[in-house]
Amino acid sequence: ADVKKIAVIAGDGIGPEVVGEALKVLKKTEELFGYQFETEHGLFGGIAIDEKGTPLPQETLDICKSADAVLLGAVGGPKWDNNPKELRPETGLLGIRKALGLFSNIRPANVFDCLKEASTLKPEVLEGTDLIVVRELTGGIYFGEKFRREGAQGEEAVDTCVYNVVEVERIVRQAFEIAQTRRKKLASVDKANVLETSRLWREVVNRIAPEYPEVELEHVLVDNCAMQLLRRPSSFDVIVTENMFGDILSDEAAMLTGSIGMLSSASLGEGSFGLYEPVHGSAPDIAGQGISNPIATILSVALMFRLTFGYHEAAQLIEDAVKNVLDAGHRTGDIAVDKSKAIGTTEMGDLIVAAM
């Protein structure tokens, strides 16, 4: 049989709890569809700092590299925030993206009808909002040279933002491909009126665009995009942008849906390998209380099924189960209007498995 290897990185905070529920869902699909998954657990982030002295142990990287996909919970917490750079969880995050060649971060921001009221936007503005932010993930100012030096006016710090043609081409092409499977609209976001990297970005986008004549392309300046996301969110389909802008805009987009506890993400490289994780963080304040929302992680499994394994039927089943459980009125604390009726992490996981 075709055994799929999944590296499981529970991470910190609520990571282990939400991943636990996602693994139940995974198991249920083995029963229902005859899939076979081999899971291997790796230490990563804060817990890896504590136990191995580094946020990204070689062993964990090896587990990921030999897997077909990675399921990640969440990393980080105040405990490690003041550590030196090499001993911070986010250094592990940047490291794993680079080491696994995950140049593309895909963040769908769709509105769950039953959670519309959770958004701070007016429901009529949100109506029909269903967009994907495609963020370049291994280039730009995140990975350029950074240093301190003495300047004419005392100490100065330097970050370097670099993009080459190949880096831009592959992410832009991927975004066009995704747009072509959807509403066929692509917004390329840059700051071409100021940045040289943005001018290169725009040149590449314009060069590739004729290959996708059906896709309607608009160039949007990043400041304008931050506004338009608020003014007309439903008009966006696919947004593609560089690393730093993508960090900011994907979080803005996620928040405006009101569904941030429900959103999953994929980080992809060449081929079908991918790392899947919920958009929300490690929420150290509620960790260990069994009240966290496992839905985003469960939906990350569905995303993995679609993008890495091509298990579309099972993905649909998971997504439908989540929808049914929500429609039946079940809520974890983060999305409950009446907090007193909130259910726990395990209960939510069990209900979703049962609904499958």
Place this chain on the structure above:
Amino acid sequence: ADVKKIAVIAGDGIGPEVVGEALKVLKKTEELFGYQFETEHGLFGGIAIDEKGTPLPQETLDICKSADAVLLGAVGGPKWDNNPKELRPETGLLGIRKALGLFSNIRPANVFDCLKEASTLKPEVLEGTDLIVVRELTGGIYFGEKFRREGAQGEEAVDTCVYNVVEVERIVRQAFEIAQTRRKKLASVDKANVLETSRLWREVVNRIAPEYPEVELEHVLVDNCAMQLLRRPSSFDVIVTENMFGDILSDEAAMLTGSIGMLSSASLGEGSFGLYEPVHGSAPDIAGQGISNPIATILSVALMFRLTFGYHEAAQLIEDAVKNVLDAGHRTGDIAVDKSKAIGTTEMGDLIVAAM
């Protein structure tokens, strides 16, 4: 008498129309308060490219330098968008900021009660929102070295983000000062988990903070800030951040108020000199039709009175007149619910002058 010199730069698109109304207001304050203003007009932006072959003619710069303050309409338009860099309006904008040493951009984002419904945010979320974004304006990735080069993977583009201690100190100190005159809360926004310039930024903020013990300081990561502006806009008082992040966040903040046609801004350096302009752009699509909204430019005069001249009483009078005219139900097209009842640019200006 104490004659104040004001450099007037009407600029492109609706710039001349809205500046025209602001000058009427200025004149009215001469009558009412006995002020004396000497205005000198300069070409800038697109019109300067057309007439002088450069977006920022030396003559205009000289006019600004010999003035006590600058009133700017708006610059830019599609006509010049595809020009080479030296012949683009925004190059003039960056040039004037640098040449005049305007290192600080102050953008109040407050909600006009009578326009609350214009926001895409729920009114209860907006309630009490009144924040100021203090953006560093002459440093960072905007002004660092930018170039192309051949790399191992073909052509690459490079932008450099540089900040020195002095640049950070002066803007942060100004933000603390502003916070102290307000609700005494300062959010310093950076990406210290990734960028070296952000780590320098945060160090400086933490070093200066003890000088302002009454001001409550929080450090917010830029991606998180993009979310929190949507989730809890009213919890912010003063936000201080570097140039690129400020560009994005100040536009996001402006848009969420729903009052973008009403917002003014100040760009300041050392001393009392300042450049004042509406936040909205040159709106080439409606230029020349006499339907643009002059309120943001009129309120820029009020801001000039407060920050450069210390004419607080007159500033208050202008602000009250605007409020009264709006409360009486008068609207230009951009803010009218019933567009058929919208009034024109001149009519709005006249009503405000009359209300003074």
